[in-house]
Amino acid sequence: MNVPMLNLPAQHAPFQAELEAAVQAVLRGGQFILGKEVAAAEEEIAAYCGARYGIGVASGTDALVLSLRALGIGRGDEVITSTFTYVATAQAITSAGAKPVFVDIDPLTYNLDPAQVEAAITPRTAAFIPVHLFGQCADMEPLLALAQTHGLAVIEDAAQAIGARYRGRGAGTMGQTGCLSFYPTKNLGGAGDGGMILTNDPALAEKLRLLRLHGRTGDYYYELDGHNSRLDEIQAAILRVKLKRLATWTAQRQRHAALYDELLADLPEVHTPPVAPGNEHVYHLYSIRAEGRDVLREWLRERGIATAVYYPLPLHLQPIYESLGQPPGSLPVAEAVCRDIVSLPVAPELGEESIRTVAAAVREFYHRP
Numbered sequence: 001m002n003v004p005m006l007n008l009p010a011q012h013a014p015f016q017a018e019l020e021a022a023v024q025a026v027l028r029g030g031q032f033i034l035g036k037e038v039a040a041a042e043e044e045i046a047a048y049c050g051a052r053y054g055i056g057v058a059s060g061t062d063a064l065v066l067s068l069r070a071l072g073i074g075r076g077d078e079v080i081t082s083t084f085t086y087v088a089t090a091q092a093i094t095s096a097g098a099k100p101v102f103v104d105i106d107p108l109t110y111n112l113d114p115a116q117v118e119a120a121i122t123p124r125t126a127a128f129i130p131v132h133l134f135g136q137c138a139d140m141e142p143l144l145a146l147a148q149t150h151g152l153a154v155i156e157d158a159a160q161a162i163g164a165r166y167r168g169r170g171a172g173t174m175g176q177t178g179c180l181s182f183y184p185t186k187n188l189g190g191a192g193d194g195g196m197i198l199t200n201d202p203a204l205a206e207k208l209r210l211l212r213l214h215g216r217t218g219d220y221y222y223e224l225d226g227h228n229s230r231l232d233e234i235q236a237a238i239l240r241v242k243l244k245r246l247a248t249w250t251a252q253r254q255r256h257a258a259l260y261d262e263l264l265a266d267l268p269e270v271h272t273p274p275v276a277p278g279n280e281h282v283y284h285l286y287s288i289r290a291e292g293r294d295v296l297r298e299w300l301r302e303r304g305i306a307t308a309v310y311y312p313l314p315l316h317l318q319p320i321y322e323s324l325g326q327p328p329g330s331l332p333v334a335e336a337v338c339r340d341i342v343s344l345p346v347a348p349e350l351g352e353e354s355i356r357t358v359a360a361a362v363r364e365f366y367h368r369p
């Protein structure tokens with residue numbers, strides 16, 4: 001049995017006709033930018049996450065860049081974030097003109113370690129970007145308390161964590177803004193790029209709506225130096241159809257994860273991902289730490305089982321950030337995690353048989369039938 005990381009055509013098959021009808025309705029209506037589909041998607045997705053406002057933008061990366069710009073963060077500012085994240089988190093900071101400051105992670109949740117964040121604060125620090133990696137929220141309470149003490153902004157990178165909860169609060173609703181990605185492989189994925197900014201602050205929501213539209217406040221009249229970054233009507237229509245299934249898919253991901261936890265629990269060579277107390281994990285990725293990771297991956301590949309490594313190199317060691325001066329050895333937890341982390345297939349459409357097949361192959365690799 002072949003097991004891919006995900007299978008989007010299979011995910012869509014049960015409601016393909018509804019998806020196609022939604023796209024056709026937009027095509028027939030002729031309104032392609034900022035029409036009723038985007039307005040409805042903003043309302044529905046914000047409500048799903050537990051935020052007052054949603055602002056649809058062109059990507060998760062843009063959601064981060066526009067959040068920084070709306071909060072007035074740019075040249076001369078430092079923004080603290082995790083070294084163990086997708087490059088977009090850091091590129092958003094440099095795109096806004098600010099400097100990323102990478103800190104180390106908690107070895108259990110792979111998210112920002114609040115003690116390391118505190119140690120990295122300088123008079124130039126303007127904000128933190130906690131990343132809710134793999135679908136589990138960072139430890140937000142100490143981060144929000146630190147931000148308040150020091151007068152700093154918090155922008156949540158919730159690209160991988162739509163619907164995740166931290167002590168009852170939704171991912172992306174705790175900071176000044178939260179940023180979602182609708183990249184096709186995400187838990188809620190479009191048929192192309194897309195993103196959304198969540199916020200509870202009406203003034204910030206208004207500013208973000210202007211910024212995504214060139215800062216336009218009247219007919220060919222501009223009060224803010226903005227940008228062109230909008231969620232398309234066609235993407236919004238697709239996302240609305242898929243949003244109706246998201247809670248069911250998330251529950252399926254959680255069942256798959258629980259099954260892996262159970263089937264791999266007794267392997268000393270494998271660390272399954274713990275969930276911190278008070279967190280609800282949405283398992284965008286099910287990432288284990290595995291002894292002999294690269295040999296294990298090859299063994300699984302030979303048996304038709306896909307895996308992926310998120311991420312093989314922490315950002316502070318990437319060539320583009322060498323000039324920031326955070327050398328090898330400076331953030332040891334993330335460096336160690338990058339050497340043995342591997343993500344196993346967990347997507348909802350794969351079904352429990354696939355999960356059992358993968359777990360059995362992992363057990364066989366370690367000679368534990």
Ligand SMILES: Cc1ncc(COP(=O)(O)O)c(C=O)c1O
Nearest residue numbers: 059060061086088159181182183
């Ligand atoms: C943690 C994280 N941040 C930001 C992004 C950027 O989102 P996008 O690809 O929609 O620009 C992604 C996903 O791609 C991500 O995984």
